[in-house]
Amino acid sequence: MLISITLRNLEVEIGVPDTEATILSELNKFEYLSPPLKKNRLIPKSIANTKAIFDFPRLLNINIVASIIIVSIREIIMIKLDSFSSFFIANWKLHGNLNFIDEFLDKIQMPNDISKCIVVCPTSIYLDTLSQKKKKFFIGAQNVSQYEDGAYTGEISSNSLRDFKIDFCIVGHSERRQIFYEKNGEINLKSFQLIKDGIIPIVCVGETLEEKKQGRTNEVLENQLKESMSDSSNSSNTIIAYEPVWAIGTGLTPSYEEIESTHKFIRENNKKFNNFKILYGGSVKSSNSKEIVALPNVDGALIGGASINLDEFKKIIED
Ligand code: 13P
Numbered sequence: 306m307l308i309s310i311t312l313r314n315l316e317v318e319i320g321v322p323d324t325e326a327t328i329l330s331e332l333n334k335f336e337y338l339s340p341p342l343k344k345n346r347l348i349p350k351s352i353a354n355t356k357a358i359f360d361f362p363r364l365l366n367i368n369i370v371a372s373i374i375i376v377s378i379r380e381i382i383m384i385k386l387d388s389f390s391s392f393f394i395a396n397w398k399l400h401g402n403l404n405f406i407d408e409f410l411d412k413i414q415m416p417n418d419i420s421k422c423i424v425v426c427p428t429s430i431y432l433d434t435l436s437q438k439k440k441k442f443f444i445g446a447q448n449v450s451q452y453e454d455g456a457y458t459g460e461i462s463s464n465s466l467r468d469f470k471i472d473f474c475i476v477g478h479s480e481r482r483q484i485f486y487e488k489n490g491e492i493n494l495k496s497f498q499l500i501k502d503g504i505i506p507i508v509c510v511g512e513t514l515e516e517k518k519q520g521r522t523n524e525v526l527e528n529q530l531k532e533s534m535s536d537s538s539n540s541s542n543t544i545i546a547y548e549p550v551w552a553i554g555t556g557l558t559p560s561y562e563e564i565e566s567t568h569k570f571i572r573e574n575n576k577k578f579n580n581f582k583i584l585y586g587g588s589v590k591s592s593n594s595k596e597i598v599a600l601p602n603v604d605g606a607l608i609g610g611a612s613i614n615l616d617e618f619k620k621i622i623e624d
Contacts, residue, residue: 383503384443384472386541386582389422391598392605393622394445394507394546394584395612396475397427405613406435412615415441416624422605423622424473425612429461433469445473445507448481451494463498474499475607477509477533479550489532496535500542507544507584507607508533510571514551522549523570530574540580546607547571552587554610559587561596568602591620 401409406427415423426445427435436444450460466474476499477492496506510529512522526547534543547567552558559567568583585597586607594606611617 383542384422384505386422386505386544388420389582390420392422392424392544392582392584393594394424394473394475394586394605394607395426395618396447396478396586396607396609397425397613398447398480398609399428400613401427401431403431403434406431406438409615410438410440413619413622416622418624421622426473426475432466432471436470443472444470445475446471446504447475447478449474449476449495449499449504451491451498453498463495463502463504466499466504467502471504473505473507473544475507475509475546477529479509479511479548479553483550489529492533493535496533496543497537500535500537505542505544506535506538507546508538509546509548509586509607511548511550511553511587517549517551522567523574526567526571527574530571530578534577539577540582544582544584545571545578546584546586548586548607554588556588558589558593558597561600564597565600565602568600572602589621591617594621 409425423442424445425435425439425442426447429446429448432444432446446461446466448461449463449466450457452460453462453464463474474495476495477487477489481487492508496508499506508530510526510533512525516522516525530545547564549559558564564585568585571583572578572581582604583602584605584607585600585603586609588610589597589606589608590611594608594611597603598606606621608618608621611621
């Protein structure tokens with residue numbers, strides 16, 4: 306039998322013997338010893354007169370307490386977003402290999418300023434290698450399954466990301482929306498799965514050039530946010546990334562004023578988003594990163610091309 310309990314926002318399942326009959330048959334294997342030595346102890350009959358080595362109720366209690374502690378730790382180790390003043394998230398996309406990982410680790414010094422949160426997102430196959438070799442930065446995945454478990458060939462669950470100590474995951478990147486036809490509803494489910502497993506979703510939103518030209522930027526963002534944000538999202542467990550599609554990989558960026566006003570729009574669009582960390586992405590490089598990240602409503606950058614140019618990335622994150 307699985308008992309479900311809810312601990313804060315997490316549901317925990319604890320395994321106990323299946324039926325009353327099972328419990329009784331377990332209990333029949335033991336007998337209560339007489340007080341004081343034997344008080345509340347259950348031990349196998351065969352050794353009842355020697356040494357108490359099995360304490361069924363106690364063991365059950367310990368299991369329950371241990372499960373609660375494990376789940377609490379999972380929740381506790383979810384990164385505390387408020388302890389950072391800025392975020393620099395490297396999205397390697399489909400670039401990088403084992404040699405590149407070694408080169409990255411050799412060349413890139415993490416900033417002394419520990420209020421800067423650095424996250425590196427390699428392709429899934431390298432998550433574990435990077436995670437084992439990393440120093441002073443966090444690891445993020447680039448995608449996750451909307452499903453928890455089951456017959457979904459080729460998918461990677463949030464639960465397995467958690468097993469490999471992955472702390473962040475990009476969801477709803479425009480490349481996934483456009484090339485892989487990912488929809489807001491799926492992004493919403495992916496965020497839900499991640500939050501459940503203590504991983505921070507970085508939910509990407511952004512308008513196309515056509516939508517921008519039609520003056521529909523805010524309308525598009527509002528709709529994407531409304532539909533792709535999980536109900537369980539809040540400012541401590543989710544990050545928003547504004548990435549105008551037309552600025553990704555093109556060398557074009559909105560003006561600083563445009564970036565600031567769009568971020569302000571996102572923040573004020575729904576009071577739920579007031580305290581969210583909102584990152585900008587799209588042709589961020591060393592020549593514009595400081596100005597962008599210094600904007601009042603910008604909390605950091607999501608960096609594509611410049612994150613695999615190690616000289617560039619070094620300059621972007623340096624003190
Ligand atoms: P670029 O920095 O190459 O424009 O890519 C941005 C991006 O897609 C980050 O997720």
